[in-house]
Amino acid sequence: MKTEQIKKQLIVLSEMLHQMLEERTEASAVYPESHWLIKDIDEDILLCSLSMNDLRAALYKEGK
Numbered sequence: 001m002k003t004e005q006i007k008k009q010l011i012v013l014s015e016m017l018h019q020m021l022e023e024r025t026e027a028s029a030v031y032p033e034s035h036w037l038i039k040d041i042d043e044d045i046l047l048c049s050l051s052m053n054d055l056r057a058a059l060y061k062e063g064k
Contacts, residue, residue, distance in 0.1 A: 003062045006058055038043055
């Protein structure tokens, strides 16, 4: 994958992560931590973070 593609994907994922964190904050005001919706949002946040880490690693490798 090219460096430009990686950077674009990182930007998109960063925006998605920010939006999910806002959703998490709003949902936690309404639902208890054990609610399925909170757990689902947390899982999405984790997957997005892992994807971003993978892209950062690929970007690092591109730089070498």
